[in-house]
Structures are given as structure tokens and as C-alpha cells.
Amino acid sequence: MQPYHSNVMASAKNPASIHLPIRRAVIENVRPEIDGGRFPIKRTPGEKVEVTADIFADGHDLLSARLLYRVQDQPDWSIAPMREVVNDSWVGEFRISRQERHIYTIQAWPDAFKSWVRDLKKRQDAKQDLSLEFLAGAELVAQAAARSSSTENAAALREFARQFRELHKDDPDTAFAIASSEELALEMARCPDLAAATIYERELAVEVDRERARHGAWYEMFPRSCTNDPTRHGTFQSCIERLDYISEMGFDILYLPPIHPIGEVERKGKNNSTERLPEDAGSPWAIGSSLGGHKSIHPQLGTLDEFKKLLAEARRRGIEVALDLAFQCAPDHPYVREHPEWFRIRPDGSVQYAENPPKKYQDIYPLNFESEHTEALCEELKSIALYWVRQGIRIFRVDNPHTKPFAFWEWLIAEVRGECPDVIFLAEAFTRPKVMYRLAKAGFTQSYTYFAWRNTKWDLTEYFRELAQTEVREFFRPNLWPNTPDILTEYLQYGGRSAFVIRLCLAATLGANYGIYGPAFELFENRALHSGSEEYLDSEKYQIRAWDIRRPDSLKDLVAKINAIRKDNIALQSDATIRFHEVDNDQIIAFSKASDDRSNSIVVVVNLDPHHRQSGWIELPLDYFHLDMHQEYQMHDLVTEARYLWHGSRNYVELDPQRMPAHIFRLRRRVRSEQDFDYFL
Amino acid sequence: MQPYHSNVMASAKNPASIHLPIRRAVIENVRPEIDGGRFPIKRTPGEKVEVTADIFADGHDLLSARLLYRVQDQPDWSIAPMREVVNDSWVGEFRISRQERHIYTIQAWPDAFKSWVRDLKKRQDAKQDLSLEFLAGAELVAQAAARSSSTENAAALREFARQFRELHKDDPDTAFAIASSEELALEMARCPDLAAATIYERELAVEVDRERARHGAWYEMFPRSCTNDPTRHGTFQSCIERLDYISEMGFDILYLPPIHPIGEVERKGKNNSTERLPEDAGSPWAIGSSLGGHKSIHPQLGTLDEFKKLLAEARRRGIEVALDLAFQCAPDHPYVREHPEWFRIRPDGSVQYAENPPKKYQDIYPLNFESEHTEALCEELKSIALYWVRQGIRIFRVDNPHTKPFAFWEWLIAEVRGECPDVIFLAEAFTRPKVMYRLAKAGFTQSYTYFAWRNTKWDLTEYFRELAQTEVREFFRPNLWPNTPDILTEYLQYGGRSAFVIRLCLAATLGANYGIYGPAFELFENRALHSGSEEYLDSEKYQIRAWDIRRPDSLKDLVAKINAIRKDNIALQSDATIRFHEVDNDQIIAFSKASDDRSNSIVVVVNLDPHHRQSGWIELPLDYFHLDMHQEYQMHDLVTEARYLWHGSRNYVELDPQRMPAHIFRLRRRVRSEQDFDYFL
16 A cells, blocks of 8 residues: 655664764753653743753763753853763753743763873872873863963963973872862863764753743632622623732632623523523623624623723732633624634534534534634634733633644644743643643643542642653643632532632642632532532523622631742742652641752641541651751741641641641741750741 | 854744644654664564554544554555554554565544544434434545545445435434444545544654574684694684584574784783783784784684685584674784874874773774774774675674774664675673663664673563563663673672573573573583682683583583574564563562464573572463463473473472473463363463
């Protein structure tokens, strides 16, 4: 069969002739490197990129290696040293300073000078005659002087070479001292011999996002439910009135479900009923009606100017507004009339509605990415995102991205970020792991996770080890949600108020990015549509709800406290350092995050059992936290302000879910002051 | 700093515009793929290539995927199906039929027809009206007919489409039966819609060697020690006289240390003494003298014609002769005079001898691959290999390849195999693992291993899992040597005769390729130069030795038996299927090799303790060996011809090293014959 005639060259071809100079150093197994360099890793300014590689050469020479890195559009490389760790494995790192795409690669070469110094020491130890060796060294140093671009460096090297020649026979001790001196090593390192250096065959990219991509607390809220009156439709103005409440809780991002006109045709009633009443508000995700589509605003919410006022008022409180990108249409969306070619047509001429057989979603028409009209469709979808960017939106939560092609997202996200690099895309894909990871590789800044369904210590530990301690961490930024309008887990349904506290503490500390869907969450709304369902009863997706946000049992003060702790502790603003710690009780999970120098170290201990008091012994790695085996240290509970003195690696914890099921400890080391009393820093 | 201005495009670039059609299927994590496709995997004709990949797309469509493979220089692809195993992971395989480099890649696409059939069944189960669905199906089938290149296929499909249209309203049951029929599925599979199929972005290579690369028994022998008289220098003629002995032991390859003139200058005496006597023979690895260099023959061995006679006589007995490629020179090698530019010169004008400070090897001059004369040097070295290829040599054992650049070997091996694809290169590199693996990637057909120093069950198991069950197996072919002229391990020095038997059994069964250095091995020569040394006392490297090969305690008959077992059992002719099996005694190791269909299954059980009887219970995976839990099976010891009846997965073994420390079992399943008695096959 002849299905496909290749005109691609085979990847592994025989070299035609020996290439000179022979580049003896080999650089392989470079990490991070996503899919052979096909995708970038992700960072924010201030974060470091630690690069490891296997580097070696034939023979016994010592090697030198360094990281080369630069902003993509700048020609000049910066340099960071690499050092051998063990067994031909090398490491180096650089820090991202600007919010621009960076490139990195590795350079390595056999270092004749370093090898000469090493061998010289061995010969000296064996009491061999070194006179010829000093002449060989003089030659190496003189060659370095000749290639140096600095006259001062060259002069210094020429002087060293002269000394070797002068002393080589008569004063080997002085010559040896010079050869092994720091001064000579430094001058030599200024002009390495790179003529036969190896450059790694790929240049690897770092996509750099703004800091908000790395950490933020999200609050999801239905604008139409902001009035405290289920019969009165909320507006952007009522959202503005609720901003102080949200701001007091310390949220960074206010995420609104779609704000566009809601379809009238096939509109669903309350609790997703196919029989709707005239007053039913419909699902905001059934986008488009005679009143407009994805670039329009649902009139009951207000005008574009009022929307912009909401953005401004939010911004004044340090809050960004995130919008929903839900690329699908209600039957009466203008696209259906104006661009029927963007949809699939059934054999009877009707437009194909969404299906997951045998389920039918007649109120939703999916877009068709497999027609000859796809290019125009893609351009239109891009124009939707850019329209809202121009209104001031910098964060999109993308609805069901896994039902549109990966190549479409890779293109769209690159296009939008090409115009505005600040834009953040959060992928709402709850599907198979490889699909979720591929969306992240394709460009999504952040991703929803399986967190909502990971409730046991084993499940949480396994999952977060995968997310934070494997290559996944390089491209997939988790955003943890204990609930969403689609997800009311069994754990929350049956665990009572403590369950909400437990899940809040876990989400806000395991995840530098996390969010809650409120006010349902802080008011621990836990009524499901029916037993076995994760849908809310009287879900806001289909109706306006009134929430008594001033209820005295609200979790809002705890939320505020925890968000404040997140802001005060940089350890919680990154997921790079998550470590799990042993506790001899499967109901208690313990983990930590710490700043690079451990000056900010947070240890979180959570009782996962919402019903019973649990206790156990926790084991902390003292070395890692720079703690002394013989010195006590203070565990400062940032929620309750209680302070415990701990000693050694093994300490007792006890947590009563009826009071507080979690400790969020700041670990404080003892400092002996001049005033002769101790305190903890 | 501006050390290096890149003109390489960044690997991960934003796409400029959306490419149409959008190729929805994603193919990633393709295995085997060595270093992003930089190096080929290795196979021999008859071996299969099993390829796995993660394959998925957006949405809910079912996918189809297939392997494309071809001989590199042929344009047309062959096709092998792939199937999903679990969780978006797919597998397929093809078999290598010719000794030519092959290329493979993967093609995948959303399969609208398969998805339609799946959905149709769900709709049917939900008792939905299917009439429109049959029309949609008719359209899919008609489109397939239109793109089919076979008129017969197209006609069949048009008929199916007609039936769907005819039956869609009035006879949904018949239409459904047709839709889910095997006939329709087969016709549809003949003309898949590949317009938007994804081809994996890399084409991957398979280097195909001749069968001898996969399995062979090597015998290393010093030709000069073939006379039974330590004062008489052996010749090619004495080698010929020893061929029957080697042939009776069943060896496939006779490997000779260098046969070239041996340097006179700085020649070493017996036991590597720097004081030589006039009659000392010198080391064959100190190559070159006034009598010639790498293309010459040491006159005391004979002439080129006599050498060719040896090759012919060996060939007549099914034995190939392997030569040593040792690219280094004695001080009086002609190159030193004729091409001083190929060596390093010391500051006093003398040629740099080999060193590993503080050790000096004044009898060896290494070649310099870092000068402006390197190209001429490389061409000369290539001409050495090709010279011996033209004399009939097809196997080279390469001395210390890790002291010459990887790029040199990659070039040399490709060049030589370009002229003669049958040539096998065995890398004698005992160095760090990454260096050894890189040499294998660079082109060495086979490699020496750490086998000699892996003596405990844990060490052997870990090591052979790494070699046979990780990606290493794809490019690194182990060749196991219990001893070499450089390696007399402690285990052999102190373990007595049993130690030799144990190591022989392990080498010959763990390794499809193995070798011994004899007659030292079969005569269990175990005298070391001194305690703590792995050098032989009175090593043949520096002197002629006489061996009494007719000693009654020789292991030659056991060697012959084991080599015969290797020839009779294809399971032992490959390393792909090594599996280790539990034994509840750390002194007993058990492992198996089996043919694809398990019709040839070999189970090896070895007592690693050369001094004491050991016993234990071995656990075999019955399913894997296609054994019935309730049926006994026969373990036929191919060495002793003893036959044991085993039952179930757990059975008792006991091995006395004074008698025989190993079982090499052929596992025989019971067959009930028509004559009413049982036998085992």
C-alpha cells in the first residue's frame, strides 16, 4: 500500500563526512524539555529555571559547561555556570527577570586547563618531575591570552605564562602554587577555549507569564444573583455593591460566568428542566439570542459602560475580573442565521445540536472545526477574545476547551498573547489526564484539576506529587476548586461545615492558584439535586438565587484570614516546593511549602476526617528547614495565632474538626538576642 | 556577554496562522524513540518493533491509528494497525524482514464512521428514533465510496449507502444490523478518510544488523599461545590446529587480540614489568614497529595468506574470526615517524605517551583527535578497518572506544557499514554507564557490560532489568564476559571451579551474546598477579602461555553442552524477553527467556553461592507460560537431562555447587496423546 509518500528526511541519518573540529563533549537528557522541545515550559518573572543534563566526553578530561539563555527576540546570550552533581549529571539555573519569552540551551567543552591543574596535583602527589608540565601549562595560558578579548586579562595571563617559563626548572614549588591559585583559575575562566565546544542541538523556550499566573485567589459569582432577592435580576451595579464583600475576603480575581444574551429557543427551566416557565432566566452558557452574541451583553445585567465601571471599581480594590470564553451557541445565536456554515447540518437540514449519545443538549449548538469555513470561524473566535481584551479583560476562564481542537487553542492563545502578553487562560477541562496536560502544553496558563475528587491522604499525595514533582510542573499550573457550579462533591454534601473548612484549607495552601464558587461555598451550600448527583439543587446555572451573605455562620472570616495568610507568605505563592511529610495517621495529611532560603516556611497539617478528632506524630526533615536537632523551634499557627514549641523531627499534633480541622503553621527558628532572651523569627 | 549568536530558530514558535485542515488527533510520547529521534533503535531480521504512543483528540470521537514503516531507501510505506490499550495509550508492531535500515512513524485520525457506529448503538439502547442517523451514515459511506481507489470497494460501499437510504424509515432493525456488521466495517477500513490525519512529527529509524549481532558465543584466544610450548610462538597454523577444539565447544566467533607487529621500543616484560628480557613477546596492544603497523601482520604469526587460510578454515567450521581495532601506537609504529602530526608533542619535542596521572604508559602513544590534521587521521583509521574488511573480517572488537570521540565512532561505523552492512562492532568500554550507552547509540552493534562484577542476586536483577526492560534494550546489545585478559574477578579467584560454572551458566543464558577468554576460562585459571588485583599472574598479555587443553577437569564439555543448548533453543537467542522470578532464597536467582508464543520457554535457576548447597521455592507466572493451574508440567534440565514434574506456581529447587550449581530448564507442557498416555512437548 502507498498511503503516504514521505518527503521528510529521516531523523537519524549517517553523517556524510567527519565534521571538524570534532566536538568531543556530549550533551543529552536535558531537562526540562517538553516533548523534545516542541512546547515551552512556563515561568513568571522572579522564578528560576533549573536545568539539568547529562554531560560527558571521551577520555579523562575535565569538562566545563554553562547555560546560555536570553530573551527570545534579543540576540545576546547571558551565561550561568553549570556544575557536575554526580555521575555525569550537571545542573545550572537562571532567573527570569522580564515578562518575555526566554530561550535556553547548554554549551560544554573539554577544559584543557582544568584537566592540566588536576593532573598536576596528582603528579605532585606522586613526586614526579613537573618541569615539562609547567611549560605545557605556560603554553595553555599563553594560548588563552592570545584569544582573550580583554587586554587586561591577556596581560595578566601572559604574565602567568612568563612566570611558569621562568620558574619551571628552578622553583617548582612557587610554580605549583601559581598553577593551583584562584587568581589564575579566574583569569583562565574569562576566556575559555570554545572553538570545539558543543552546543546542545535544541534551543528550548520558556513562556513567561505575569506574576498573577503563578498565584491568585479566585471567586466565582453569578452577577444575576447579587441582589439578595430571587425575583430581582442582579446587574453590574449590584456586583459593584458586592465588591467590598469580595475584597474583604481577600480575593484577587472575580470570575463571572458568561455575561452575554441568553438563548430563548430551547431554553432550560429551573433544575435543568426541559419545561421552562416564561420567567426562567436560562443558562448563561446557552449564549446568544436576537439580542446578540459573544460580543454583546445580556441587557438585564447592564450596558458595556456599566460593565467597564465594574472593572474599574474592582481594579480599585485590587481585584481583576475574569470572563468566560464558552465557544458554543444557543439556537437563536446570530451566528446560526448569519453563518450556518460554521455548524454541522443534519440530513434533514436542521443544525446539529450538542450530543453525548444518548444524551441530547438541544439548547446548545457546537461549532464545527472540520469544514472549509474553519479559517473564518477561527478568526471570528479570536476576535471575540480580542474584543474583551480591548474592554479591559486580561483573564479568561475557558469552558470545555477539550471539545475544540488543540491546534485551535495553540493558535488562538498565541495570537491573543501576541497582542497582549498579560492575558491569562484557565482551561476548564475535566477529562483524561493526557488531554488536560496537552491543553496546558498547547498554551493554557492554568488548568482546573481533579482536586475536587481527591479526598484521601493517599489520593492527594499521589496527585500532587505528579503535579508538583514530575515534569508536569513545568507546563501545567494547577488551579484548585473545592466546588464549582457543576461540582458539589459527595465530600461536601455529607461532611458538614468542617468539610468545607478542610477543603478550603487544602485548596488555598496546596494551590498557589485556587478558587471557590460563592456565596455557595462560604455559606456551605450542600443540597444536591438528588442523591448520587454532583449538581446543586436549585442550581444558579438555571435560576437566580438569593444568598444571605451576612449569615453569622458564614465562612467568610476564615476565608479572609486564609487569603491574608496567602498574601503574607511567599511560600504559599508558588507550587514549586510542595513536600509531603510523614504522619502516622492516615486521616492526617501534612505538607510544606518554603521559600528558596527557607526564611518563609509554611507547614500545613489537616485532619481529613470531617467528623472525628484525630491525632498523630508528624515527622519533619530538620535539615531541609535548616533546623538544629538540638534546638527547639516554634510552630506558629497563623489561623488561630497559637504558638507551639517543637523539638526534634517528630512532634505530636491533634486536630478536632468541630473546632478547627487544620493548622497552617509558620515555622519559626529560634534567634538568641543580645537582650538575653530568646525569640523566634 | 556575547559568546554565541544564535541563528537557529527557537524550537517552540508561535504558529503564524491557523493551518487547515485542523489535524485533531495528537500523537505524543512515541516509544521507542532515542533522544528525540537522534539515534536509531537496533534490530535484526525477524525481530519485531513494538511501538507505543499516546494518541487522542479533542471531543468524544473514536480514533483510528496505524504504524507506517518502510525500508529507508524505498518510498512506499507498509502499514500495521494500532489499537488502544488503556487510557489513550496505543500499541502496534511490525516485523523487520530485511537487513536494511527501516523508518517508522505513526498516523492517526478521528474516525467518523467508527464513532457513528458506537453512537448508533447507544441511541438504539436508548430506543431513540434512528432514521436520520441512518441517512447520516449513508452519507459517510457514500463519501468513503467516492474516495476509494478500488472500484470493487466503492461499489460495495455505494450499495451499503443505498440500503441505508432505502431502509432508514421502514426497516430500522435491518439497517441497524448492516450498520454494525463486520462486512461494512471491513469495507470502510479499506478507505479511511486521511485528509485531516495527523502524522507524527518525527520519522524514527531502525538500524538493522545481521542475525549474528543478536546472538553468538565468542571465544577469545591469543594465537601465540596455541602451541602447548611456552617457548614456541604460536602461528595462524597452530590456530587452525586448534579450530576443532573451539568448534567442538560450539563457539560462533573466534576473537583474536591484535595480530600486528608489536612495538620494540619501551616494550613491557612479563607481568607488565618495565624491565624486559630480549625474548619477551610484548603486548599485542602495543601496535607497530619497524615491521609495520595496523595493516601489517606480526611476522611470527605468519603471512596474510596464512591468515586468510585461518579465516577459511574457521568459516568451514561455522566460526567467524573477529579482529581487534586498537587505535593506538607503539613508539616505533610507522605513523610516529611518518605522521608525527597525528600525535601530541610535549614541550621538549617528544611525543606524548599515554597517561592517567600519576600512571604513565610509555609504550603507548595515543592519537590526537583535536588537531588540524584530524581529517586525514580519521580517513587513515577508516582505511584500517576497510583493509581488514577486504581481507574477509566482518567483526571488530574495539579496544577502549571511550578514549576516542563519539563523533569519530559515529562517522567511522556509518562509513564502514555503508560499504559493508554486515560488519559488527563490539565496544570494549568499561566506564561510566552514560558513556557506554552513548557509544551504543553512536553505532556500536554490541557492548561489553558490568556483568563480570555483578555477582549477587540483587545486583544481577537490577542490572539486567535496566538492560532488558528499559529503553536501553532498544540500542544497547549486551555481550557478557565472565573473564577477559584484563579481568579476573575476585569471585573467580576465590570461588573455585563452581564459580566458573556459575558464571558460565549466567553469561550464556542471561546474554544472547556472551564470550569467554580461554583456555584460561575452561581451565579455571584463577591466579591473580597479587591480592586485590584483577590482573592474571603471568598474563598472556605479556608472555606466551602453554595451556593443557586436554586436562580431564576442563570445563570444555560443559561449555560444549551449554553452547549446544543455546543453539537448540531460540529463547536463548534474544535478550528481549528476560524475566526474573521470585525465589525465597537470596542465594538462588531464577529467570526465564521465551519465544513469542512460549513454545520455547527456558527457565534458568542458579545457585550463586559457589560453596554451599542452597534450596528454596521458586514462583513462576503460569499465565505467562500458558500453563494450567491444575495441570502438572515438566521441567527438563537440558544439562543433566533430568526431568522434574512441577505443579502450580510454587515449586522446590535445590542446587549443590559441588555437583551442578545451575538448572537450565526447558519448560514442557503436558500433551494428552491419542495413545492414552501423556507426554510433554
